Amino acid sequence: QIKGKLEPELVASNSITEAVVADTLTWTRGSMAKSKDNSSRKTDSKNSDPQRTTTKKSNADKTGSVDGAARKKHSVKQDSTRETFESVVVAFVLAFLFRGFEAEAFVIPTGSMAPTLYGRHKESDCKQCGFHILIGASDEIDDESGYFSSNKRIETAICPNCRFENDVRNAPVFKGDRILVNKFPYELSDPQRWDVPVFKYPEKPTTNYIKRLVGLPNETLVIKRGNVYRIEEDRTRSILRKPPSRQKAIQIPVYDNNFRETALHEKGWPKRWAPVERLDGVPVSEKKDQLGLGAIAGWTEAAGSWSDVSGTGEFLIEKNRSTGESLKWLRYRHIIPSSEDWAAASDGPLRPSNRDYFFDDAEAMGPRSQLITDFCGYNTYTGGNGTTTDDAYWVADLTLTCNIELIEADDQAEVVLELNEGVHCYRCRIDASNGNARLVSVNRYSGSGESEELLAEAPTDLTGAGDWELRFANVDNRICLWIDNDLVEFGDGGNYVEDESQTPSPQDDDLIPVGIAVRNAGAKVSNLLIERDIYYRASRISNDDASRFAWSGDDEHPEPYSLRRVLHDPAEWYSLYSKRARGSNNTPEAKFELGPDEFLMLGDNSPRSQDSRVWPNSRGARHRHAVPRSALVGRAFYIYWPHGIPFMNDGEGFAVSYHQELTGNGAKKTEYPSFRVPFYPNFSRMDRIR
Numbered sequence: 001q002i003k004g005k006l007e008p009e010l011v012a013s014n015s016i017t018e019a020v021v022a023d024t025l026t027w028t029r030g031s032m033a034k035s036k037d038n039s040s041r042k043t044d045s046k047n048s049d050p051q052r053t054t055t056k057k058s059n060a061d062k063t064g065s066v067d068g069a070a071r072k073k074h075s076v077k078q079d080s081t082r083e084t085f086e087s088v089v090v091a092f093v094l095a096f097l098f099r100g101f102e103a104e105a106f107v108i109p110t111g112s113m114a115p116t117l118y119g120r121h122k123e124s125d126c127k128q129c130g131f132h133i134l135i136g137a138s139d140e141i142d143d144e145s146g147y148f149s150s151n152k153r154i155e156t157a158i159c160p161n162c163r164f165e166n167d168v169r170n171a172p173v174f175k176g177d178r179i180l181v182n183k184f185p186y187e188l189s190d191p192q193r194w195d196v197p198v199f200k201y202p203e204k205p206t207t208n209y210i211k212r213l214v215g216l217p218n219e220t221l222v223i224k225r226g227n228v229y230r231i232e233e234d235r236t237r238s239i240l241r242k243p244p245s246r247q248k249a250i251q252i253p254v255y256d257n258n259f260r261e262t263a264l265h266e267k268g269w270p271k272r273w274a275p276v277e278r279l280d281g282v283p284v285s286e287k288k289d290q291l292g293l294g295a296i297a298g299w300t301e302a303a304g305s306w307s308d309v310s311g312t313g314e315f316l317i318e319k320n321r322s323t324g325e326s327l328k329w330l331r332y333r334h335i336i337p338s339s340e341d342w343a344a345a346s347d348g349p350l351r352p353s354n355r356d357y358f359f360d361d362a363e364a365m366g367p368r369s370q371l372i373t374d375f376c377g378y379n380t381y382t383g384g385n386g387t388t389t390d391d392a393y394w395v396a397d398l399t400l401t402c403n404i405e406l407i408e409a410d411d412q413a414e415v416v417l418e419l420n421e422g423v424h425c426y427r428c429r430i431d432a433s434n435g436n437a438r439l440v441s442v443n444r445y446s447g448s449g450e451s452e453e454l455l456a457e458a459p460t461d462l463t464g465a466g467d468w469e470l471r472f473a474n475v476d477n478r479i480c481l482w483i484d485n486d487l488v489e490f491g492d493g494g495n496y497v498e499d500e501s502q503t504p505s506p507q508d509d510d511l512i513p514v515g516i517a518v519r520n521a522g523a524k525v526s527n528l529l530i531e532r533d534i535y536y537r538a539s540r541i542s543n544d545d546a547s548r549f550a551w552s553g554d555d556e557h558p559e560p561y562s563l564r565r566v567l568h569d570p571a572e573w574y575s576l577y578s579k580r581a582r583g584s585n586n587t588p589e590a591k592f593e594l595g596p597d598e599f600l601m602l603g604d605n606s607p608r609s610q611d612s613r614v615w616p617n618s619r620g621a622r623h624r625h626a627v628p629r630s631a632l633v634g635r636a637f638y639i640y641w642p643h644g645i646p647f648m649n650d651g652e653g654f655a656v657s658y659h660q661e662l663t664g665n666g667a668k669k670t671e672y673p674s675f676r677v678p679f680y681p682n683f684s685r686m687d688r689i690r
Contacts, residue, residue, distance in 0.1 A: 102184060104634065106198060106208065108176035111136035112609035113210060114378045116196065116250055116689065118642070119176040121378070122154060124168050128342070129259040131161035133377055136608070137173050139384025148659035148670060152384050160253060160377030162261045163337050168381070172652055172676055174643035179689065183634035191216075191599065191632065194246055196689050199601070200631040202624075203615060210636060211611050214240070215592060215600025217629075223613070224589040226374070226395060226535035227476065228602075239498070241476040244487055248471070249690040250604060251399050251531035254372055255332070257313045258527060264337055265311075267345045270367055273315065273528060275306035276331045276512070296333060296369050297508035306330045309524070319408050319522035327416055327517035332530060333369045334511065341367070369511040370567035372398065374535035379608050391607075392563035393556060394506050394573065396421040397533035399473040400514050405524045406432060406465050413521035415462065417472040417481075418442075420513040422504030426474050427452070428481050432521060435463040439479050439494055444509065455479065456493020475533045505578075506570035537606045539613045540590035543624050556588045598626035636689045644679030653677055 110119035114136065122135040135157040142149045157168045181198045191197060191213055201207040215221045220231040221240075229237040242250075257273055265271060276299040305328040306315045315330055322328045375391035398419050406413065413432035418425055425442045439455040460483050462468050471482035479494040480487065498504065514530055538556040557563060557577060566572040578587060590613060592600055603609025617624035646653025655673030662668075 102182070104181050104183060105178060105640070106181055106210070106636075107178050108210065109141075110138040110176070111378055112603040112605050112611070113196070113212070114376075114605045115252060116212075116604045117177050117179065117210070117636075117639070118174075120173065121176070122157070122168050122171045122173050124157070124166060124171040126159040126162060126164055126259070127166050128164040128263055129159060129162040129261060131159055131256060131259040133157060133159050133161075133166065133168075135168055135171075135381050136378045137384070138176075140173070142662070145662045147662040147667065148672065148674075150661055150670060150672075153672065154381050155383040157381040158377060160375060160380075161256055161259050162264075163339075164261075164342050165339055170652075172646055173672075173674070177639050177643075177685070178641040179636050180638045180640055181634040181636050185635050186629075186632050191629075191635070193240065194242055196636045197601075198633040198636060199627050200633065202621065202627060202631060203617075203619060205631065208633060209601070211601035211603050211609070213599055214602045215594050215598075215612075217594055217596050217598055219600075220591065220593045221600055222589050222591050223536050223538045224587055226393065226397065226533070226537075228536060239477045241478055241495070244480050246690045247473070247475050247480070247533070248399075248482070250534060251473075251475075252376065252534065254398070254530040254532050255334075256529050258529075260313055261337060262311075264341065264345050269337065269341070269345070270333070270335055271308070272333050272335055273313075273330060274333065275302050275315075276300060276329050277302035277305075277326075278329075296512045299329075299331060299512050302329075306525075312526075313528065314524060314526040316524045317518060317522065319410075319520070322518050322522070323520055325519075327519055329515050329517045330525060331512050331516075332514040332528075334372050334513070335367045335369050337367070368568040371506055371510055371570060371573060372396075372513065372530075372532060373564075373567065374532070374537075374607065376605060376607060378605065392560035392567070393535055393537065394510070394567075394570075394577075395532045395535050396504070396506070396510070396513075397473075397475040397535075398513060399471065399475065399531040399533075400516075401469070401471045401527070401529040401531070402516065402525055403467065403469050403527045404516075405467040405526075406518075407522035407524065409433070409465055409521035412519070414519045415470075415521075415523075416515075416517040416519075417470065418515040418517070419472065419474040420507075420509045421474060422507055422510065424504070425509065426455075426479050428472055428479070430460060430462050432463060435460045437462075437481060437488060439481075439490060441496065455496065456490040458488050458490050460488055469527075505574040508570055510570055511568070534604055535606060536602055537613075538588045538590040540592075541614060541616070541624075543617060592625050593623060594626055595623060597629040598623060599629070599632075600625060601627055638688055639685055642682040642685035645682050646676040646679045648678060653679060 108117045108119045111121060112119070114121075114134070118134065119136060120138045120141065122137045123132065124135070125132055135154060137154050140148055140152050140154060142152075153169065155167070155169050156165050158165055186197075193213060193216055195213045196210065197213050198208055198210045201209045214228055222229045222231060222237060228240045230240060231237055241247075255272060260271070261269060278298050279300065305321050306317045308314070309316050317328055317330075371394045373391040374393045374395050380391075400417060400419065404415060406415070409432045411433045415430045415432060417428045417430075423443065425444065427440050427442055429438045429440060430436070431438075436457060437460045438457040440452040441455055442450060442452050444450050456479075460481075462483055469482075469484050471480075471485075473480045477496050477498055479490070479496070481490070482488065516525055559576075562576055563573060566576060592612065594600060601612045603611045612625040612627070615624055648654070653676035655675070656677050657673070657675040659670045659672040659674045660667040661670050
């Protein structure tokens with residue numbers, strides 16, 4: 001296992017300056033031409049005046065007139081030259097004033113802010129499931145020379161949806177996003193938490209970085225289990241919550257059911273979404289016999305409720321199958337195929353799917369459900385500086401999105417959405433007769449059976465038969481619900497406080513963490529999508545370490561590979577995770593103190609971000625991780641040019657220029673295309689930066 005390098009940040013582009021200069025010169029040239037044209041019209045008008053009379057002049061008079069005309073012509077030429085020079089000077093002055101006080105354009109070279117901002121990257125569609133994948137490709141360019149390095153060419157990439165390893169050697173490569181940075185806001189107001197600012201890198205002030213602003217002046221922050229907490233005056237900890245709109249924009253895909261592992265399913269691989277029922281009240285010692293192989297945390301596949309509509313990924317339940325007191329569940333199982341599984345599928349039928357999900361049986365072979373981790377497809381490739389495969393950290397902050405159509409519903413119809421997190425699960429119960437939505441916390445581990453606690457309720461428009469898009473999230477200790485893209489207002493009722501004395505550990509229910517159920521209604525569910533929140537890793541180095549960045553030994557856990565091996569066993573995973581803990585309550589954490597006018601910056605692509613957590617301190621600063629206010633350049637607010645999308649030639653366009661590689665004899669042209677035509681603008685990503 002080789003851990004890829006951390007990503008540096010930002011280079012400036014003079015696009016705005018050039019545009020302003022061009023516009024100003026165009027304006028000045030137009031003004032000069034207009035002035036000259038007006039002068040010409042006045043002269044012509046004067047010469048054509050019918051009232052004007054002329055008299056015959058002597059030769060001396062004629063000579064004087066010629067000399068005067070010559071002097072006048074020379075004077076006009078001098079004036080024209082001076083005006084042109086002055087116009088150019090004015091243009092540059094205006095341009096740099098605009099650049100200095102209003103906005104500036106930048107290009108993102110690396111992927112440390114992915115998925116918010118893309119650096120140099122490749123794009124391709126997975127050969128197996130069709131999911132559109134993005135692969136960081138900044139490793140291909142040498143940091144010192146700026147030339148392409150053939151020995152670092154990206155060769156293959158893992159699809160984040162189905163985990164098939166794709167050949168992307170010849171996939172189109174694109175430069176990073178081009179963004180606009182507003183320099184004005186921080187002159188008049190204070191920076192806000194969760195802004196995306198450009199700033200001068202404290203260790204090298206000539207270099208611009210771009211990150212997400214997380215910590216504010218005079219705060220002490222702690223990164224723990226992917227979240228960021230602020231230590232209050234009474235020493236309690238408050239989680240820092242992202243605004244719902246921003247939270248929604250930066251979620252990372254876990255699984256899109258519209259792009260399934262069809263080739264594996266045809267060989268017997270289990271589908272991730274399945275109709276299930278739970279056999280509660282069964283002692284652990286008897287679960288294996290009563291539930292059989294393939295059960296997960298007491299859940300086993302059930303017939304006679306939901307059905308997969310012709311293998312399309314849509315699920316249908318008829319009303320007569322959803323009546324009664326019990327909920328009819330459709331649940332997600334995080335069953336991840338490996339490269340070996342895909343290789344086995346190409347060789348012939350898969351071995352039977354007889355893995356006992358609940359018990360660790362070394363003799364059982366086949367697919368297993370596991371904990372959802374901070375896997376990031378943008379970082380997972382071969383080539384470059386090495387493959388980053390240390391996605392070992394459990395992510396509990398999940399979001400479910402789907403379309404649900406109620407075909408027929410009576411006055412007792414109900415839709416239920418559920419997300420698990422450790423010993424708790426969170427449900428949204430929507431009464432389809434009146435639209436009332438209730439958020440409840442469910443405790444299955446109290447010892448007295450399942451119990452619900454009401455958190456909040458609010459009215460919605462989901463009533464009777466109809467079709468709605470639902471989005472249900474448990475992120476930053478807050479439950480949110482969107483219906484048809486509108487946030488349901490639960491007030492502060494959706495916020496909950498995690499008991500610091502009982503650090504939540506993953507449970508077996510986290511192997512089957514997402515569910516949808518209906519009662520007393522016929523329904524069809526489609527476009528099932530699961531996403532996760534950004535997981536900030538608790539990496540850190542000593543404040544006195546002057547020369548290096550943090551690497552694997554300073555990461556959240558020193559042995560991520562060992563954690564990955566036991567992701568199918570939550571109890572064993574937590575035992576190993578907490579055994580090497582550096583923080584409170586047997587949980588790794590990283591603490592950062594800030595002084596006046598100091599800020600903490602983190603990258604959205606936490607595994608590959610060179611941010612406040614890991615900066616060295618050759619400058620001898622009191623807080624090596626802090627960015628002073630004087631270093632802030634401005635707030636990034638718009639992606640104005642992501643990249644062009646090539647078309648024709650199977651979507652790859654035609655190469656018109658190629659990468660150059662630096663050799664002993666100078667730069668040499670390679671066969672690797674650097675620019676393709678024709679292309680059209682990527683309008684979908686031209687958007688405000690959140």
